[in-house]
Amino acid sequence: MASVETAGVRAPAWRGGFGRLWTAAVVSRFGDALRAAALPLLAVRLTDEPLVVASVTACGYVPWLLFGLIGGAVADRVDQRRAMWAVDMVRGLLVAFFALAVGLGHASIPLLLVLAFSLTTLQTLFDNASTALLPSLVDREALGSANARLLTGQQFAGGLLAGPFVPLLLTVGAFMPFAADAGTYLLAAALVASLRIRPPEREPRPAGSTLRAEIGEGLRTLWHDRVLRATCGATLLCNIGMGALIATLVLHVTHWLHAGNAGYAAAMTSYSGGSIAGGFVAQRIALRTGRVRALLVAGAVQTSSLLLMGTVREVSALLVGMLLLGSMNMVWNVNQVTLMQQRSPEAMVGRVVSAFRTASTSGAPLGAVLGGAAARTYGLNGPALLAAALFALAVTLLITVGKPDVPVVAPDDGATTGQPTP
Template identity: 65%
Template sequence: MTTTEAVAARSVCWRGGFGRLWTAAVVSKFGDALRLAAMPLLAASLTDDPLLIASVTACGYLPWLLFGLLGGAVADRVDQRRAMWAVDLLRGLLMAGFALAVRQGLASIALLLALAFALTTLQTLFDNAATALLPALVPEGALAGANARLMTAQQIVGAFLAAPVVPVLLLAGAAVPYAADAVTYLVAAALIASLRLPAPERAPRPAGSTLRAEIGEGLRRLWSDPALRRLCVATTLCNIGMGALIATLVVHVTGWLDAGSGAYAAVLTAVGAGSVTGGLVARRLAERVGRIRSVFIAGTVQAGCLLITGTVRELWVTVAAMAVFGVMSMVWNVNQATLVQERSPADMLGRISSAFRTLGVAGAPLGALAGGAAAAAWGGNAPALLAAALFVPAVASLAGLIN
């Protein structure tokens, strides 16, 4: 392969399929961020019960635990492009109906819970299908760049663009953010439906093959690959730590650091800005040191950031540490997603990627509970130290993969 051919193989072409998929993902993420920012406010206006308000968020996790593996198996059976636009069309109609209910004053906590559950159930199929579709749109050498562009753009619109827009939309009416979300789903569905891809080629399934058997096959394939197995275990441990940190970060900043709500916003902004920077450097770092080593470095630096956050009682130190933490989070995420795509057979990618997502979602609420208990027992900095303690064995499990 010539130098020009090698560069082309690593380059992401915006024209055609990837550009449309990127636009659909960014538009849809913007709508999701609008809804997620507005929904807690709506829930708080409907009830004073903290448990019911928190249950709306919990319903966003539960479908992954119930249907995550099933969504991956279905994604491997169907035409991913058709599945994605059909799911977005259905989600757009659901959101339009919900916006109408809010407009007519018919919203209730029960309706919020049902909507959150339904949207995330559909997302289990959409996300796994999207992961499986991307390698069909870009060369294998360009997967890291494509993942970085997708994740970075979604981080920008989710963390920085949507939140300031929500108060403006709410001035026009309580239903407007949800109507806007419905429009973004429908736009994304149209973009994905416009992709011109041949139907995926798959070997005929054995007679009598069931979804349950295919899920088991995917899990066995994941576990038989040493790199994917260790990466999956490491990701699960890190997500438990992340759940502990995120759930109690406000306690850490406003309590242990004795800072105000503005300081909490500054820490969140630092993480978001760091994530954007991480998306810009993730591919270059992997090209220099290798993909597995990039994940190892990212986890090691993150563990150090957590240790500093949990021991140094200075706001500026926490802001700086969380900014670096955000950079390394994106480096980890981009290279993890790319490793899964590169090392998984095309006809099993949905099932293997769904295992990662399901375990990751399971770790987040578990970590949130552990973080809350640690903060109550030992102080507001304890969750950060707990997270650091979980990152250490996670990173250690990857050390054996580095040549």
């Protein structure tokens, strides 16, 4: 493992495997964005039933609720590098066969549902394994910078680069975005397979140990660490708020602000630009304030941004709000992931991360339902104000942690072993 000092910030060296992992993550996210943009367009061509179209998106959430905890337990049992490239190979072949079906005119809604469900099910193992693998590639002091670079690169590829390519690929044929996505999976699999790292040493599992028992161990570890417990609860509240906002944002822009499709595109571009900017400052904010205080800062700014969007009926307020929302969302994500990696026992990162993600991800579909209800009951700006209230609750929950940055081993909270949080 290697790291370098850049302007006082400990950063991962690109050699030693991190560069290949970063490239694999960015390439894969680019392909994911192509597929995510093309799937709804294909669904609309196959059916005009809104509930059926929405079910394609819902299949992206359900596997996390069903298999997220299992994916984390499996990630702690296996060689994470091998699990990642094997999963990407399978995903690449699945999408390649789907692209062939689309090209031959055999696409159908059931096939879309099976694809979306299968890919997300595999993702539950891949994402947990990749989060657990990163500490094997970079020094613990450089984890914050490594996460910032990974998330920023993925946001740039998926949020900005992929969008203009979708119309170009669709001019060739409806199958092309999926064929390109299959290619990115296979390339990412080759890059991950080329990593040469030593798997973390694990103590032999007790005789008769089951996945259920190991999942329970991960849940208890998350619950007993008061910092991670509060962060998980706060993230759940934020995801409910974001689910409410995103599900109704197109109505907020086109009907409440009367900004049309161009206004909606500008809002999403502003959010993506803010996310990239946030990636550059996330680690610096944490070094100045501490990681939990960085979450508090991010949550407070996001609350203010949502209040601005929900009360000021101007497109300029929307664009500023989305810019700040995106930048602070990246600050939140970078520091949240780093906290999980630093505070979890080395042999349990996958299970702790999966417990955290499963609990917090469940907020998005709930938020979408609440957002629709708020828009109908209180007006089309209601979801933004509901999200602001939920973000304010999240900030309040984090304040209850007490010490904003306790050491990873705190004498009074029985937290996990590791190095002090930088």
